Amino acid sequence: MTKYVIRRIIQAIPLLLIISFVLFAFMNSLGDPLAVFAESRQRPTAAQREIMIRRMGLDRPLLEQYITWLIGNDWQQVDSDGDGVVDSNGTRRGVLRGDLGISFVTRQPAWTRIEERLPATLLLMIPSYLITLALAIAIGVFSAVRQYSFLDNVITGTAFFFYSMPIFFIALLTIYIFAVQFTRWGLPALPIGGTGNGTLGDLALHMVMPVFCLVAIQLAAYTRFIRSSMLEVLGQDYIRTAYAKGIASSAVVRQHAFKNAALPLVTLIGLDLPFLLAGAVVTERIFAWPGMGRLFIESFERADIPVMMTILMLLCVLVIVFQILTDIVYTWLDPRIRYS
């Protein structure tokens, strides 16, 4: 098993290098970090724009930019003032030595910008994911056990109703009803935007609408997945045997059926967990939630390559780590599985 894990980690290295280069090339073709100044009130001059381009390293060929991003340039002489003569050592240490670059927008280290957004991201994503899972398991199991019953149809129908709606529509509709209309009707309205005044109660209130929206759009897919997985298991011989032995129905469902049906769910969760860190782009934007999804979009709009690269590479690494973890959890859940 240890050998297997080590092999997987070693395999991941070239994969990450290839991904990082492709992403870097892609990010560099997305747009121009200086475009933001075009309609600004006091535009930087051509000379200042040149300084900025040089400072961001954008005057260098793509491959050189990538190598600087990866291993830094403090080991070589660079032309710091643009006079065509190399004059001093570079200042970048490169991603492999923990230097993720400086944000083009705020001139802070890229990691600082991500650190600022991580807590709020997790605060939104983890509860909504847990609620989604809990509800999906409850509804999925119920729907499988009571397949085609009236309640199964109602619940599945409702879940798909939300699933088929775009998130921005649910989000704006929720705001319109619970914030705007409630205020007009003189009812206690829910707050829009941000995480509140720092108290737990206020935070909970600010979370109600975004969490509801995230759960609403995710629930159907998970419910459907669990329902079909359960249905497959419930049709197995050993379930019939369990019933025949006179075991209580709830015990059959919980202990015999669900445990086996949950195995594919582990794969799904393993794939989803890294993306909790990515945040929810649209939801965060509409509810002005200070999360990673918004940071990514804001960085995209300003072509802030170091920040975008850090977010994307963080996700790549996490996806690989969680894949390996999922495989390990599999062996624990199903002792028949062995890796060689």
Added chain:
Amino acid sequence: MKHRKPHLIFALLLALMLALAIAPVGAQDASTLVVGFAQEPDSMNGFYSSMAFAQWANDLVQASLWDVTDTLESVPVLAVEVPSVENGGISEDYMSYTITLKEGLLWSDGEPLTAEDLVFTYQMIEEAGNNYIQGSAIADALESVELVDDLTFRLNFNSPKPFPEDMAGSPGLSTILPEHVFGPVFEAEGTIEFALENQDPTVFSGPYVLTEWRRGEQMTFTANPNFTVATPSIETIIIRFFPDTDSQYAALAAGQLDLVPNVSEGDIPRVAASSEDIEIVTVFGGYIESLWLNLRTEEHPRAGHPALQDVRVRQAIRLALNRDAITEELLVGATSPTDSIYSRSPFEDPNLGVTAHDPAAAAALLDEAGWVDSDGDGVRDKDGVALELRYSTTTAGWRNNIQAVVQQQLAEVGIATILEAYPATDFFGTWANNGINAVGEYDIAQYANNTALTNPANVTVVEALACDQIPSETNQGGQNFTGFCSEEMDALAQVTLTSLDPQERLDAAYAIQAIMAENVPLVNLFPRGDNYAYVSTRFAEAPVIGSGVGNMWFDVVNWQLAG
């Protein structure tokens, strides 16, 4: 059944707690003003940002020597008076300014704010290692800065500088740096580019201090007890960041925001209709939305459509446009058409007028220029070339709505358009990045440019229409994307920049407007105001809001919230 009871009780308790916790969130307390910003400032050092929202946040905490009011008058803040030749602050030859600070000024940390801080600020502008993105006009002009005494400093220039607001007041010098904070950083690092104070400022000169900045979420400002110029009556101002305008306007309608700057003209009707308590104020914005025509020829990466070389075609495009329909129907009359690049500024030629919508005259001009519909397909052509223009702009919704209307209006006179919308990072990208404007991948480009504020040296004329600014392989940073070149206009632009005679400058501005009206390098659509929406019931009386070009908060110390 026995398991369900505790669950039920728990659920009831939770519901009760939630019900108790929910307070009417719309009601803010009388000492706090909540403002919604669409973007988060990228730096709190004005020299490192070109972002309007960053400037607006900065203006709340960093006082200027003098401010520009909503009516474009200069009022002293930290300076005793606005320098002029009459009061002796400006030398007769406009080569030096002597400015005196008010007595007893303090930084928010209690340190005295003196002329030494101003001298330090100017020295930092001159330091190339700081990599500023603002202040280059000052750096280029400044010969030396002298400390006269504790309260007085003198600026000496290398050429006459008739516009003090560009060199010392707002908006030219909107930030004054505390030497006792930045000085040690500069000594240690040789640059203040990465000073923590830029991102997490602690020392302020303005009416408010930034007490908390929750990234991505909000900034909290409280009244600065050491601001000796005036005492603000609003104790706390919170700026919340709402990147989505729909939810921002919803928060305003729900009373969770009190003031929103930067409401686009296209959004005014729905914002105004969302609550009867919402008032809209429009002040001078300094931007003119225009259709820029690509007159570049084949020697450039992409030439504009050959028809645009003919001034009659350009004039026909202007005649074909019903700009009143655009401003009345799409922008609910929030603004009105203009032909002047100086629109709404003191330098607009009142006799210039606005070209009326006249499709018949447009058609006649096109016929005269030889562009006729020879094959009956509804699109004019000449020598086998169809009069089909690529019409590009950004992905902003209100601009795309205008595109659709313009397309229809031009089609009525036989001009076809292909509509294109690009993300701003592509549209405004540089030459090296194949920016749409920079390399001329358009025939008509719609965007805004600055007009003049307090002097007629108009950046559009000086930079975006100057002969030496046409981009090319050897001039990749050029900003004249139209390719228009008039040596006469360039000479007049120099007069607006350097003449010491106000009347001569004004005459030059009028002459520039006449040249542009005749030659049509661009078709001006309308001036864009700075539109502010506020909840009137939250204020004791209507707040006086400044122009975004100057300082929207210039009168904030006098704003009062309703008790």
